[in-house]
Amino acid sequence: MHFKRTGFFLFSIFILTRCASAPPELAVADYQIGAALWHQTSGEFRALSYQAYNLARYRLDNELRKKHTKPPAVVVDVDQTVLDGAPYQAELVKKNSSYPDGWNAYVERADGEALPGAAGFLNYAANRGVKVFYVTNRKEPQRAPTRLNLLRRGFPNVDGPGALVLQSSGTSKENHRETIRKNYDVVLLIGDNLGDFDKSFDDKAIADRKHAVDASEKLFGSKYIVLPNTMYGAWEGAVYDYNWKLSPADRDKKRRVLLDGASKAVE
Numbered sequence: 111m112h113f114k115r116t117g118f119f120l121f122s123i124f125i126l127t128r129c130a131s132a133p134p135e136l137a138v139a140d141y142q143i144g145a146a147l148w149h150q151t152s153g154e155f156r157a158l159s160y161q162a163y164n165l166a167r168y169r170l171d172n173e174l175r176k177k178h179t180k181p182p183a184v185v186v187d188v189d190q191t192v193l194d195g196a197p198y199q200a201e202l203v204k205k206n207s208s209y210p211d212g213w214n215a216y217v218e219r220a221d222g223e224a225l226p227g228a229a230g231f232l233n234y235a236a237n238r239g240v241k242v243f244y245v246t247n248r249k250e251p252q253r254a255p256t257r258l259n260l261l262r263r264g265f266p267n268v269d270g271p272g273a274l275v276l277q278s279s280g281t282s283k284e285n286h287r288e289t290i291r292k293n294y295d296v297v298l299l300i301g302d303n304l305g306d307f308d309k310s311f312d313d314k315a316i317a318d319r320k321h322a323v324d325a326s327e328k329l330f331g332s333k334y335i336v337l338p339n340t341m342y343g344a345w346e347g348a349v350y351d352y353n354w355k356l357s358p359a360d361r362d363k364k365r366r367v368l369l370d371g372a373s374k375a376v377e
């Protein structure tokens with residue numbers, strides 16, 4: 111009995127010492143809580159999604175009044191543009207994990223919800239004779255569940271020839287857009303990531319991304335329709351200088367360094 115007590119005492123000391131000396135474990139996904147929560151709970155996100163697709167309809171109507179030499183087409187991204195991936199991001203927070211953990215399993219479920227206004231607008235476009243192209247960086251082996259998910263949510267032209275375009279080589283979508291432009295007049299591009307619009311935004315540093323946006327100022331809200339995505343995207347890649355191999359601690363440092371506070375205090 112005495113031995114047991116002594117053993118327990120020594121074990122307790124060991125645990126306390128370990129706790130005192132071990133650095134606190136970094137919650138790698140906690141910084142995502144606000145971002146995912148905003149997408150999942152705010153009426154504002156729903157409003158912005160409707161706003162994007164209402165504007166898209168207005169712009170499309172304008173375009174269809176013009177003469178086009180080729181058939182008109184609309185190019186849309188998939189994730190966070192027509193399908194809601196916030197539940198996947200929320201799962202990452204709950205598991206304290208990061209992409210791509212569980213991504214393929216999530217895609218395979220094919221149960222992502224449609225974003226507000228997306229299916230209504232694309233069906234409107236298709237009914238007016240406009241070709242719809244889905245250009246996504248999901249990978250080719252994910253074609254079947256992606257197709258199924260889009261069909262389940264009532265999206266049009268999913269099975270049209272060349273309509274569902276998945277990532278083949280590299281993340282730039284420019285080559286896909288060029289292929290589509292050979293036969294169609296792309297009148298609208300809709301996405302949550304600058305890379306969904308033009309190659310001039312690809313792989314750029316933070317300041318250069320902003321300059322590229324300024325240089326295309328008149329295209330936003332006319333030819334380019336942007337949906338908000340606070341959870342991930344090339345904007346986050348730029349924060350890490352596109353070095354996705356950084357440790358969670360180093361990513362955290364990069365994020366904090368870039369916060370531009372009102373006090374301008376430097377510690």
Ligand SMILES: [Mg+2]
Pocket residue numbers: 187188189190191301302303
């Ligand atoms: Mg996207």
